[in-house]
Amino acid sequence: MAKMDRETAEQQADITRLLLHHIQAPLTGTLYVRGVLPVPAPPEAIRIVTGPADAYISGHLTAYEIPLQTNDAVVTAYDITGILRTLNASTHTYSSDHVGRLMGMSLIQVDPTSVETASPTADDNAFTILRTLVHPFTGEHPDPRLRGFLFLDQDRLRLYLDTEDRTGVIAADVRPSGAVTALLSALPSLITEEERMSEDSTDPHCTHVLDLTSW
Template sequence: MTPWEVAIAQAEVTSQMILYTQAPIARKTRVRGVLPAPRRSAAVRIALGGRKSGLGDLSTIYEIPLLRGDEEELVPWDVVSRVRHAAAGVRLYSSDQVDTVLDTTLVRLVEDVPGKERREDRAHTLLTVLSCPTPTYEEREKESSLLVGFLYLRKGRMRLYVRHQGDPDVVGCDVRLAEAGPAVMAEVFSRSQDRELFEEPADDPHCAAVLDLAH
């Protein structure tokens, strides 16, 4: 996969996972972040926690490769199935599958699991396609900028992970949710290209720089 193909796949997974920030993906567990894997890897990380969890009290982060062993690309529902399967019960993992990132246990999910869309998943797809159609792969391919992830932070803030075509690095844009109106939304893609405003991402390995848009 080219760097931009990886970004498109991460953007598609991000779009799918937004549903599970509002409804549990397994039991009472919700998605609290979608993180583009570091070092430009063809993988995505899904951060889980409770309804109010954010950076600092996440329960688990699962890393999933975007390609199967046969080089076939995973579709977003495959990612949902793997996360749902892992989060639904206690699993045993080898030591090389487990690590720590953002002070949270990181588990690398490498095995295929039986994938099955639930009735509510199909309903969500139907309703969103009819009310606000998801961009096609070809449409995303032509975009100049993509949202490739997000993460709930503390104190009502969220980090938005942005990629620009032609730039292999990810920029994290921090916003305050209570103030994230049209003006902030308009700034995310445009101002995240202004390198003079960049700050170091501290302990976040999922972006090369951070831009504070929390007015």
């Protein structure tokens, strides 16, 4: 993996890790994170999918594409949280060349330099303190590494993963209501099984997809 691709992958994984709690805690109002999509580099970007807590890919979701770097500054998960809060608390409008469609969702390309980022709340800072004490950052990622996720349906969650031994992102569709402990234990070996892999031409964020919903 090239140095730039490796740095992009690490940044996407870090952003995913730091935004995970917003699948249960709203970003603002009734807006939750319903997906984090790892954009293949180039460009160096990430797509954050937002919507109501019970929304799935079939509707009511919006994906925001945000560059990972602007003006030589790295964009963090905290920056992304502030950007999304600002955009969804205002009447911000977009020109037609910044709005498209992606996997049945609206896709909005965001220029972070044009958005006044909302400041972290006291609860944000409290959560950062507590999370850091419980799960201190070590600089080492598990293998496989979570690069993103997307709620496809009420009981179908797509995980975007990469491994040290394989180039590219693999998507694994899992069933949250299933045998979660057993699945997590077997996942590292399951995603290496070539016979399980297929392609999803509608999803540009992965090279292959594994259906593990019946596992």
